[in-house]
Amino acid sequence: MDNKKTDTEALNQEIINRIKPSMPKKxxxxxxxxxxxxxxxxxxxxxxxxxxxxxxxxxxxxxxxxMTKSAVSHQLKVLRTAKLxxxxxxxxxxxxSLNDEHVQIIVKMALEHVCE
Amino acid sequence: MDNKKTDTEALNQEIINRIKPSMPKKxxxxxxxxxxxxxxxxxxxxxxxxxxxxxxxxxxxxxxxxMTKSAVSHQLKVLRTAKLxxxxxxxxxxxxSLNDEHVQIIVKMALEHVCE
DNA sequence: ATTATATATGAATAGTTGTTCAAATGTCAA
DNA sequence: TTGACATTTGAACAACTATTCATATATAAT
Numbered sequence: 001m002d003n004k005k006t007d008t009e010a011l012n013q014e015i016i017n018r019i020k021p022s023m024p025k026k027x028x029x030x031x032x033x034x035x036x037x038x039x040x041x042x043x044x045x046x047x048x049x050x051x052x053x054x055x056x057x058x059x060x061x062x063x064x065x066x067m068t069k070s071a072v073s074h075q076l077k078v079l080r081t082a083k084l085x086x087x088x089x090x091x092x093x094x095x096x097s098l099n100d101e102h103v104q105i106i107v108k109m110a111l112e113h114v115c116e
Numbered sequence: 117m118d119n120k121k122t123d124t125e126a127l128n129q130e131i132i133n134r135i136k137p138s139m140p141k142k143x144x145x146x147x148x149x150x151x152x153x154x155x156x157x158x159x160x161x162x163x164x165x166x167x168x169x170x171x172x173x174x175x176x177x178x179x180x181x182x183m184t185k186s187a188v189s190h191q192l193k194v195l196r197t198a199k200l201x202x203x204x205x206x207x208x209x210x211x212x213s214l215n216d217e218h219v220q221i222i223v224k225m226a227l228e229h230v231c232e
Numbered sequence: 233a234t235t236a237t238a239t240a241t242g243a244a245t246a247g248t249t250g251t252t253c254a255a256a257t258g259t260c261a262a
Numbered sequence: 263t264t265g266a267c268a269t270t271t272g273a274a275c276a277a278c279t280a281t282t283c284a285t286a287t288a289t290a291a292t
Contacts, residue, residue: 016179019169023162023180031230032223033158040153041250042145053135058269063132064139071251073270092259092268102229106222107148113218114147157280174239187281189240208238208289234292241286248279257270262263 038082039106043067043075047096048103051085057093154198159183159191161223163212167201168220173209 024032038044046065050056058076062069076096079085086099098104140148154160162181166172174192178185192212195201202215214220 012173012176012179015170015172016176019166019172020180022169024165028227028230029158029161032226033156033161035226035230036152036161037156037249040149040156042149043250045145045149045152046139049140050135053138054131056131056135059267060128060132063128064136068252069269070253070271073268074250077270089259089269094269100229102225106225106229109218109222109225110148110151111144113216113222114144114151153279159280175237184282185239186241186283189238190280193240205239205289210239236289236291238289239287241284243283243285245282246280249277250275251277252275253273255271255273257268259268260266262265 035082038078038084039103039110041075043071044079045107047072047075047079048084048098048107051096051098052104055095055097057095059093061096151198154194154200155219155222155226157191159187160195163188163191163195164200164214164219164223167212167214171211171213173211175209177212 043065047061050061050064056064058069058073061076062072065072076085076087079096080087084098084100084103085096088095088097159181163177166177166180172180174185174189177192178188181188192201192203195212196203200214200216200219201212204211204213
């Protein structure tokens with residue numbers, strides 16, 4: 001009897017058939033990678049790092065990071081859209097604070113990975 | 117006596133002076149954001165996800181992800197450079213496996229954030 | 233040696249992203 | 263209202279990234 005496939009390919013198929021259905025669905029996949037994309041910028045990490053210490057307004061964050069208020073505001077919008085921070089207007093200022101407990105733990109984990 | 121600054125700016129300076137020195141150094145910052153950048157791609161997340169189940173070669177990964185072997189190989193190189201996977205040549209195949217325990221925990225944490 | 237298979241690589245391209253700049257909005261004080 | 267301050271926004275530009283395609287390398291079998 002003629003096996004259509006070479007034996008290397010036969011070996012593959014078994015494990016492929018087992019793992020392929022256990023892969024995450026597209027939507028979850030995008031949500032996951034989008035989350036990491038948001039974390040994958042040094043400006044945004046600095047913002048989260050600072051906000052871990054205290055609620056801060058845009059001007060203060062801009063002074064702490066040594067960056068334009070505009071650049072900071074743009075990045076805060078990204079963090080807000082990702083629901084990682086929340087904002088609250090008080091007078092002329094807009095105060096930002098952390099919105100998610102997971103983030104601090106994830107950053108800590110990443111630190112352990114990076115510092116080894 | 118003449119205060120050079122308005123009172124809104126005076127309020128700022130105190131908190132800025134406290135937080136600014138506690139910010140992470142540039143190098144750590146880049147290491148951190150580089151790590152998240154690597155995770156911030158759905159193809160690479162799929163690769164890590166699959167490798168969590170078993171050691172796999174490029175052809176198998178390419179079949180599981182439904183992607184070109186070339187594209188998979190390119191992304192595996194990124195993961196290898198980031199030391200998230202390691203490779204081992206056996207015969208004609210190159211087998212990849214996870215190289216870091218932190219990653220699985222971090223992905224799990226990110227999942228919890230994303231699925232709420 | 234030649235052929236087939238497995239993987240890696242480089243160049244090219246299309247798409248995405250972060251910062252800057254200028255301008256708009258909103259808030260308070262005089 | 264006018265002016266000063268705080269923040270947001272949109273457009274533009276440069277830098278980066280993921281995939282494709284063609285090709286190169288390496289291993290095994292004939």
